[in-house]
Amino acid sequence: METYVKSVDLSKRFGDYIAVNKVNLDVKQGEIYGFLGPNGAGKTTTIRMLTGTLKPSEGEVHICGLPLRDRELEIKRMIGVIPDEPKLYEGLRGNEFLDFIIGIYQLNKDDIIPKIEELSSAFGVDYLNDYIGDYSHGMKQKLMLISVLMREPKVMFLDEPTVGLDARSARLLKDLLTKTAQKGSTVFITTHVLEIAEKMCDRIGIINEGKLIAEGNLEELRLLSKEGNTSLEDLFLELTGNEDVVDIVEAL
Numbered sequence: 001m002e003t004y005v006k007s008v009d010l011s012k013r014f015g016d017y018i019a020v021n022k023v024n025l026d027v028k029q030g031e032i033y034g035f036l037g038p039n040g041a042g043k044t045t046t047i048r049m050l051t052g053t054l055k056p057s058e059g060e061v062h063i064c065g066l067p068l069r070d071r072e073l074e075i076k077r078m079i080g081v082i083p084d085e086p087k088l089y090e091g092l093r094g095n096e097f098l099d100f101i102i103g104i105y106q107l108n109k110d111d112i113i114p115k116i117e118e119l120s121s122a123f124g125v126d127y128l129n130d131y132i133g134d135y136s137h138g139m140k141q142k143l144m145l146i147s148v149l150m151r152e153p154k155v156m157f158l159d160e161p162t163v164g165l166d167a168r169s170a171r172l173l174k175d176l177l178t179k180t181a182q183k184g185s186t187v188f189i190t191t192h193v194l195e196i197a198e199k200m201c202d203r204i205g206i207i208n209e210g211k212l213i214a215e216g217n218l219e220e221l222r223l224l225s226k227e228g229n230t231s232l233e234d235l236f237l238e239l240t241g242n243e244d245v246v247d248i249v250e251a252l
C-alpha cells in the first residue's frame, strides 16, 4: 500500500522548548492511525505541521507522495482537517458556510447536495438555517464534520473529533470513519478516548514529551509492556510514565 502520511524527523521548537522532536511517521492508504499522548505531548502541534498550518522547525512532510513544502495547495485539496477547536465564521448560517466550502473547493453542487442531506440527516443536523454563532460546541463540530466528510478527502486529520459529540453522534462518526478507510482513505486521529483507539485504529502511535515512543497495533504495543499490561489504558499509562494515578488517589 502507498504511504499517504509521511514525516521525516519532524520537529517544532517554540523558543527553547521542543514541542515535537524528530517524529517519523509512515501511515498507509486505507489505514486508521490513532495518535495518542498525554496533555501537552505534541499531538496538535504535529497535526498542524502535517496539514500545513504550522511550519516545522525541521523535517519533511509528504502527503500522498507529494512534498508539503512545494505542493501545499494541491495537498490541501486532497485532505480534510477537523481541528481541536474549529474556528467557524459565527456570522454565517450553517448552509452559507457549506456553500463557502463548495465554492473554495470548486465542488460540484449536484454531487455534494445529496451528500450534505445524507450526512445532515444522519447526524441529526436540522439547524443549517441558523447562525453558527448560536451553535453549541457539538453542533459546530457536526457542521465541521459534514463539511469535511462531504468532500471525501484522501486523508482526514481529526484532532479530538468526539469532544462535544453525544454518544450517538460519536458512534456514527466512528462507523463513518471506518467506512471511509475501507473505501481507501487514510484517517489520522488523535483522541483521549482510548476505547476509540482500541476499537477503531489499525495502528497506534504514542507521543510523549514530543517524541514518538511507541507504535504498532495493540498486539505489538502489548509486547512493549514490561509489566504485562494488556489493556490500552494500562499500556498507555505505563509507556508514558503516568502510572502513579493509583498512588495519587490513595494519597488524597
Ligand SMILES: Nc1ncnc2c1ncn2[C@@H]1O[C@H](COP(=O)(O)OP(=O)(O)OP(=O)(O)O)[C@@H](O)[C@H]1O
Pocket (backbone or CB within 6 Å): 014, 019, 037, 038, 039, 040, 041, 042, 043, 044, 045, 046
Ligand atoms: N504556539 C505555541 N507557542 C508556544 N508553545 C506552544 C505553542 N503551541 C503549543 N505549544 C506547547 O507545545 C506543547 C505541545 O502542545 P500540543 O498542543 O501539541 O499538545 P497536545 O498533545 O495536543 O495536548 P492536549 O492533549 O492537551 O491537546 C505544549 O507544551 C504547548 O504548551
